[in-house]
Amino acid sequence: MMHTDTAPPGTAAPVFFVTDEEGHHSEGSTMLGFWLYLMSDCLIFATLFATYGVLGRSYAAGPSPKDLFDLPGIAVNTAMLLFSSITYGFAMLEMDKDDKRKTQMWLAITGLFGVAFVTLEIREFVHLFHEGAPPWRSAFLSSFYTLVSTHGLHVSFGILWLVTLMVQVQRYGLVAANKRRLMCLSMFWHFLDLIWIGVFTVVYLMGVLE
Template sequence: MTDLTVNANHAAEHDDEEHHDYAGDAMFGFWIYIMSDCMLFATLFASYAVLSSSFAGGLTPLDLFDLKFVFVETALLLFSSFTFGMAMLMAKKQDIKKLMLWLGITFLLGGGFLGMELYEFYHFSHEGATPQTSAYWSAFYALLATHGLHVFIGMLWMIILVVHILKNGLTEVNNTRLWCLSLFWHFLDIIWICVFSIVYLFGVMQ
């Protein structure tokens, strides 16, 4: 009898602990996902670096890259990372209206970035640099499009999370989701730092 009570108590304690740890576990799990995504990008950067002068006699980055354009793209993504930070502070204050405002600004900045990237792809392929042109352009499009796809998915996620928050408020689960999305968004900005340094800046110096 005593044993049973002890066991029951123990089980209850254990349950409590697990409940308490849910958010932390989810966040750590998401962190591990982000780390594995880092490795994915590392392989794309490695293949880009290896193929960085395999132009097959075709167009080179010097012919096409426009640093002013890339600078604006960079600014949009950097500011969106900052506005997401502001959104997180509003979430901490439980201010849903301002949270929505900052998330909205982040969404627009992300959309602006994605629009510019798509325009650039269109412009480059129009000038004759498609993924089929040379090994260099294959690596370029693979790397940039993977990053762009991540941004697109981040924006989709933002829409879905906003619907969740408007429906259920800032519950513990929604807070965890918001934290994971913020980590994802900052991570994309960090990857972009490597992209503009390695692809664009090193690219035009060749």
């Protein structure tokens, strides 16, 4: 009746894998995974920037950035996005304090800044169309619209996501899952502001400079 059990008597059954997988395990890996998604998104923008870098001076005898871009308008756009970044930051700080009402308030303000940004961008595009500068006018304009509207689309979907999460928080409160989602959106939102730095520097400021 010999049992070949090497564990000393009285100890718990040996654990060969980590059984404690519920709840909090995913948070660290979610953040890392979302970060990796952002990095891949970064590569998408890099290819669009590279395309713009190559084609950005091919006007095909059409309008050039100097004729088209309205820098004060772009400065306002930049301010909208920067304000939305800091208000989202405040929302996250209120989330840490589990203050649902204030979190929702800052999220709403962030959303409004986001809407203002997208609205101004659409107005700019409409204006450009009226100026005779649609995407098909020249390689410069094709690459310009592709780059800038890809960013604008990201912001639009960010707003959609923000509204969805606000509904979620309203319904279920600041539960762990909602906090995790809000943190992902936080990274997404700040990341878009970061990309916009590249856009206003390379496209607008450098375009007008040449």
